[in-house]
Amino acid sequence: MLGFLDRENTVAPPTFNRWLVPPAALSIHLAIGQAYAFSVFNIPMSRLIGIDAPAPGDWKLTTLGWIFSTAIVCLGLSAAFGGTWVERAGPRKAMFASAAFFGSGFLLAALGVALHNIFVVYLGYGVLGGIGLGLGYVSPVKTLISWFPDRPGMATGLAIMGFGGGAMIGSPLSVALMDHFKSPTSLGVAETFVCLGIGYFVFMLWGVVTVRIPPANWRPAGFRPMSDSRRLISSESVSAADAIRTPQFYLLWAMLFLNVTAGIGVLGQASAMIQEMFKGRISAPAAAGFVGLLSIFNMAGRFIWSSASDYLGRKPTYMIYFALGSVLYALTPSTGRMGSVALFVALYGVIMSMYGGGFATIPAYLADMFGRAQVSAIHGRLLTAWSAAGVAGPVLVNYLREYQIEHGVAAADSYSFTMYLMAALLILGCICNYFVQRVDPKFHTAPAGSPA
Amino acid sequence: MSDVSRSRLILTLSVAWAWVGVPLAWGIAQTLGKALALFE
Numbered sequence: 476m477l478g479f480l481d482r483e484n485t486v487a488p489p490t491f492n493r494w495l496v497p498p499a500a501l502s503i504h505l506a507i508g509q510a511y512a513f514s515v516f517n518i519p520m521s522r523l524i525g526i527d528a529p530a531p532g533d534w535k536l537t538t539l540g541w542i543f544s545t546a547i548v549c550l551g552l553s554a555a556f557g558g559t560w561v562e563r564a565g566p567r568k569a570m571f572a573s574a575a576f577f578g579s580g581f582l583l584a585a586l587g588v589a590l591h592n593i594f595v596v597y598l599g600y601g602v603l604g605g606i607g608l609g610l611g612y613v614s615p616v617k618t619l620i621s622w623f624p625d626r627p628g629m630a631t632g633l634a635i636m637g638f639g640g641g642a643m644i645g646s647p648l649s650v651a652l653m654d655h656f657k658s659p660t661s662l663g664v665a666e667t668f669v670c671l672g673i674g675y676f677v678f679m680l681w682g683v684v685t686v687r688i689p690p691a692n693w694r695p696a697g698f699r700p701m702s703d704s705r706r707l708i709s710s711e712s713v714s715a716a717d718a719i720r721t722p723q724f725y726l727l728w729a730m731l732f733l734n735v736t737a738g739i740g741v742l743g744q745a746s747a748m749i750q751e752m753f754k755g756r757i758s759a760p761a762a763a764g765f766v767g768l769l770s771i772f773n774m775a776g777r778f779i780w781s782s783a784s785d786y787l788g789r790k791p792t793y794m795i796y797f798a799l800g801s802v803l804y805a806l807t808p809s810t811g812r813m814g815s816v817a818l819f820v821a822l823y824g825v826i827m828s829m830y831g832g833g834f835a836t837i838p839a840y841l842a843d844m845f846g847r848a849q850v851s852a853i854h855g856r857l858l859t860a861w862s863a864a865g866v867a868g869p870v871l872v873n874y875l876r877e878y879q880i881e882h883g884v885a886a887a888d889s890y891s892f893t894m895y896l897m898a899a900l901l902i903l904g905c906i907c908n909y910f911v912q913r914v915d916p917k918f919h920t921a922p923a924g925s926p927a
Numbered sequence: 928m929s930d931v932s933r934s935r936l937i938l939t940l941s942v943a944w945a946w947v948g949v950p951l952a953w954g955i956a957q958t959l960g961k962a963l964a965l966f967e
Binding site for chain 1: 932936939940943944946947948950951953954955957958959961962963964965967
């Protein structure tokens with residue numbers, strides 16, 4: 476069984492079709508994308524004792540918030556420290572480890588809910604689940620880039636689109652399962668966790684079984700690898716250890732951090748903002764529908780923008796994210812003042828598409844800059860920017876808003892200031908992107924084109 | 928590629944994409960259903 480997982484048993488036969496690899500990657504990313512839907516458990520988990528309303532001894536929402544935060548921090552840490560292992564072990568073993576961690580994380584969290592012990596839940600979904608998220612996120616990236624050297628942005632965009640789409644499956648599925656299992660004495664959370672743990676493990680196994688790496692020196696018909704200094708594409712490779720010694724790595728880290736901080740910041744306030752800005756016109760269910768619509772824009776942006784970057788070039792694509800993004804962030808409050816819901820929704824949608832695009836385009840940007848030999852390990856290290864932004868984004872937005880309201884600013888206007896601040900963050904991102912240049916050839920150490 | 932191999936490939940590709948495509952389409956339909964409230 477363990478031999479089946481080894482890299483050498485994953486090499487594709489000559490008749491293998493490369494279009495089987497994106498669904499293998501998607502089966503991992505669609506599953507782990509459930510993390511974005513974890514908030515559907517917040518209210519039920521705050522009423523495990525009281526059932527109809529929170530009772531003394533029930534967990535507070537602030538306590539529950541740490542489950543997701545722990546998972547995101549563990550995602551970044553496991554991607555950073557496990558990225559090199561993923562390179563060595565190959566995609567099949569890494570995907571299996573991800574499925575095992577993610578599935579068992581749910582099972583342990585179910586035990587924590589049954590025992591009403593929050594630390595067991597933190598350890599389950601937060602730590603084990605978070606490790607599964609990190610390993611799963613980076614595991615198919617290099618394989619996809621190796622199968623699609625002619626369209627790396629499209630290939631990684633397809634997989635990372637799955638992470639955006641995972642919440643759209645996870646959220647209604649979790650609600651339906653809780654409805655099925657609830658009784659007068661239970662909200663069905665533990666049973667739902669058990670079903671999700673087993674279900675996601677089985678779903679991810681499809682990716683484990685079907686993923687293949689290309690044979691050494693394989694390339695698609697008619698494709699010739701070449702360097703393009705104008706588009707910052709290098710045919711040389713840099714090791715992960717050397718990559719983190721280059722200024723390019725830190726510029727890309729800052730770009731991801733700023734893009735995600737701004738995106739998380741505005742996503743977190745989207746529901747409240749549309750209700751405040753269009754008081755009396757947008758109800759709470761309509762605002763929830765608006766957030767759902769944003770998740771579709773987020774998912775679609777991952778595929779569309781990342782695919783477009785294959786033609787536009789990675790640096791110009793990020794220039795669009797940051798330059799156009801900062802203008803749209805700054806314009807959004809004006810649409811509220813104009814009273815145009817349609818324009819507000821459209822601007823927010825484009826903003827969210829570029830937020831998703833920023834996530835999906837980064838692996839191809841890394842492969843251009845550092846080569847694909849150790850791109851998974853480098854990508855894993857870069858994802859610490861996501862963890863940092865996951866903490867910084869909400870904190871920045873919430874504290875700024877509280878500070879302004881304490882100082883007499885109207886609720887609707889406090890959102891405007893946040894949007895202007897996020898626009899400023901994107902201008903900083905634009906500056907970072909401007910300074911990205913080719914990597915110094917002295918760092919070209921890793922063998923180019925090593926197997927996926 | 929023989930006809931048998933081609934048929935097997937098409938079947939494998941169909942199953943692989945359906946495995947991820949069907950749940951994703953269901954999730955998108957659920958989300959769009961909720962999003963309709965925005966336009967009511």
